[in-house]
Structures are given as structure tokens and as C-alpha cells.
Amino acid sequence: MTPRKQSQIAEREAAILEIASDIISREGAHALTMERVLARVDFSKGTLYNHFTCREDLLVAVHAQCFEAHLSYFERGALFRGCPRERFAAAGMGAQIMHELDPRPFQFSLNDTILAVASERWRELFRHYHRETIAVFTGIVRDALARGDLPAGTDPERVTLGVWSLSCGAEDIHESGLLPQRLTAEDFNRLRSQLIETLLDGFGWHPLSSELDYAQARERILREIFPDEARKLGLLR
Amino acid sequence: MTPRKQSQIAEREAAILEIASDIISREGAHALTMERVLARVDFSKGTLYNHFTCREDLLVAVHAQCFEAHLSYFERGALFRGCPRERFAAAGMGAQIMHELDPRPFQFSLNDTILAVASERWRELFRHYHRETIAVFTGIVRDALARGDLPAGTDPERVTLGVWSLSCGAEDIHESGLLPQRLTAEDFNRLRSQLIETLLDGFGWHPLSSELDYAQARERILREIFPDEARKLGLLR
DNA sequence: AAGATAAATGACGGATCGTCATTTTTGACG
DNA sequence: CGTCAAAAATGACGATCCGTCATTTATCTT
Structure with a gap:
């Protein structure tokens, strides 16, 4: 060829x-x-x-691509020079920034039966990026555990699973239009972030959100990790 | 007629x-x-x-019915004679018990576009049960606030939204088959309950899960609220 | 240039959707 | 009971979409 x-x-x-x-x-x-x-x-x-072998195959491929695009932002956020809890938040901010730059509603979860009929090529690519993404977050949780920021014995995968579930579920509900009050995309993202921080507080991940100046952390993350994107979105300067 | x-x-x-x-x-x-x-x-x-005016209409109707069936269990759980946090857990247990009695995988969230094309009749019935269900949980949260079990100023709807999101999201992820290890339905339910308790701890809802004997509370809830169902499922006696 | 391999085509059979002109049933009333 | 209008039921129909595959076209090898 x-x-x-x-x-x-x-x-x-x-x-x-x-x-x-x-x-x-x-x-x-x-x-x-x-x-x-x-x-x-x-x-x-x-x-x-x-x-693409079938409709579902194309759907899985689109999801895999979207995962891939998000992954690089997650990874950049994880590189933030701060405590693990700040890095975790930074990784999450990566996804939000990407979403605001190119707002495509997106479900990260795919039905079992859809994955089953997709071709091996795209299914495995999707699974690959899925695992990689989970690994980024779980890695940060492990770092926190190693430093003693989380109670000994905490299962790192459970933390990631909780955050992931909360994030996907909130997205679902938002898209269903069943929220009592209609929220702007920005308000919704803030709400979701706060829920995630609440969950992390529940795990006892120090510093707790009450012990951390989030406005300042957010400012530093934008300036140090996503300067170009933040400026383009008018979040900086 | x-x-x-x-x-x-x-x-x-x-x-x-x-x-x-x-x-x-x-x-x-x-x-x-x-x-x-x-x-x-x-x-x-x-x-x-x-x-049913179209496929989506039938789908919404099935969801509405399922909501209706769950609602009575939620309401029964909410009647538990205990502190609000125990009542909240009892309401959640209602859904689990129902699910084990008649195990139908079920998403509580419906796509916006699906709801939009459904007939008014079924769409409004769905919304009605959705609101009612949210109201049951939010009512318990309000009781907790009134007793001072939750920090003053906590938004009750946010608590419910968080729990609801976490619950739906975990379900989604479980059904996608993307969890690292394959869990039995029972293990998954336990995991989900624990994540919800963690989130409630994060809100600072007293008594925290560490301050409460959950095994005992669960036993009492089964015995006092769901005795017949629990016996049928071999959870009691 | 010829033959072999790879890629592209689009007509086709099959499933499903939702509609609507027509037929059948029902109920009210003399 | 018989008539007739309203309500309910029917299923054939046009349309959309799926995924396949025999055939045609393009590319590569020698």
C-alpha cells in the first residue's frame, strides 16, 4: 500500500x-x-x-476518540506541583476546560451490549483509554495514600470509582433536564466539582476542602497548567 | 364507555x-x-x-411505572423510627430490596430527547414520580437540618442530587462492564451503599458512618420496616 | 502489459417505524 | 330491536435504516 x-x-x-x-x-x-x-x-x-463494522462500532470509536482527547488534559492536570488533592482537582479541571473549549455533551459510559457488538479494534482502544484515564486518577490517590493524606487501608480504586460515578451520574441527570432548577453549563460544572470535593472530604482526604483555599488553588492551576486555554476562555488575565 | x-x-x-x-x-x-x-x-x-404514541413513549411509561414501584419502598423506608441519617439509609435499602425481589436492571435517568418526544400523559407521570421520589429523600435531609445533624446552610437538594447522581452513575458504570474486577450484584450494592455513606459523611451529616453501628441499624430496619421481604430474601430469621 | 490483490460500489433483503383509510365494535336512542 | 354516529381496531403502506455481497474499479507486482 x-x-x-x-x-x-x-x-x-x-x-x-x-x-x-x-x-x-x-x-x-x-x-x-x-x-x-x-x-x-x-x-x-x-x-x-x-x-466501522456497524453503527455501534462507530459509536464506540467516537467515544474512544473523546476519551483520548480528554486523557491528555487529565494527564496535564495531574502534573500540577501541589498536594495530591490539588492535583486530583487539577486533573478534573482539565476535562472541564476541554469541555468548554469544545462543548460536546458526552457520556463516558457505554452500554455493555454496545461494546459487545463493536469490533475488537475500537472496543480495545476504548477500553485502553478508559483504563488509562482511571489510572491517572488512581495514581494520584495512591500518592495521597503514601503521604498519609488518606486513611490507611483506603482502596484507591474505590475513590476513583466514586468520583467517576458521581461525575457520570450528575452528567446524566443534567442532560435529562430533570433538575428542579435549570442550570447554566458553568453553574452545573461548579456544582459537580463541589459534589466531588464533598465526596473526597467524606473519604477523609486531607487537606479537606475546608482546609484549602480553593480559589487560590484554582488560580494557580490555571496559571501554571492551562495558561493558554484559560486565557482563551477569559478565565485568566 | x-x-x-x-x-x-x-x-x-x-x-x-x-x-x-x-x-x-x-x-x-x-x-x-x-x-x-x-x-x-x-x-x-x-x-x-x-x-403509546411511539417507541419512546412506551419507554417512558415503563420507566414511570418502575419509579412508581420504587416510590412506595422509598416511602416505607423513610418511616423508620430512627435518626434522619438512618431513615435516609432505610429509604435506600427499600430500593435495593425491591431490586432483589424483582431484579430488573434499571436506569433512573432518561435522555432529554426521549422525554421530549413522549406523550404528555406518560412524560408528566414520569416527572411526577421523579419529583415525588426526590421529595422523599429531600424531606429526610430537611429533617436532619432542622435537628442540626447537618451544617447550617447546607442545601438539601444538593445532598439529594449528589446521592442520586452517585447512585445512577455507579449503576451505569456497573452495567458497562468496565469495572476492573467483576462484582456480584450483592457486592456492587454494598459498594454503592458505602460510597453514598461516604458522600453523606462528606456533607458532615451526623452521626457519621464511623459513629453509627450500621450492622445493627440495618438489622433493625429490616426487622421493623421490611420484615416480610427480608424473610423472603433470607436476610432475616 | 497482464495478472493478482485490494478497495470501492450500490442494489438488495430484511427489520422497524409511524400513519391512515377502512372496517368493526360499541352505545345511545327511537 | 334496528339505526346510526362515535369510538376502537385493523393492517397495508411508504419511509428509514441496517448490514451484506456480487460486481466493478483501482492499485500493485512482476
């Missing part, structure tokens, strides 16, 4: 994913159909099915 | 909901199609569409 040809195929794949992602962000996952992708593309159905 | 006729229509509706619920619990919501419901019923498509 000539490189020319290879890159053409890769471009096409990227284009499909871009279109699929656009449809999902505009109208939700249920609106993603192969026919609609085809309508916005200049090659045939058979070629589309060479890249 | 003669009563004979009316009850026949009501029976039919119940039958449809039962079949739909069965399909969903066996194969997931994606497997619910009008055609498959029709295949298990002895009347025609047009009649089915007299009861």
Missing part, C-alpha cells in the same frame, strides 16, 4: 469520526445513523463499513 | 407494559421495539399505538 493511499484512508476515517461526533453533539447518540453519515460524505456505504 | 370495555383497555395497557418491561430487563432498552411487543400480543399495531 502506497503512503498516499494510506493517508487518504486515514483522512477518510478522521472525517467520518468528525461527522459522527458532530451529529452526536448536536442531536444525541440516538441520532447517529450510518445513512446520515453517508449523506455527508462522498464515498459509498461499503467503504464506510470497511472502517 | 362501559366498565367492561374500560377494564379491558386497562388490562391491555398493563399487558403491554409488562411485556415491554420484560424485554428491557432481559435484553436492554435498545431491544425494545414495537414490533417485538406486537409479536407477543393478540391485537394490532394501530391499537398498540392508541396506548
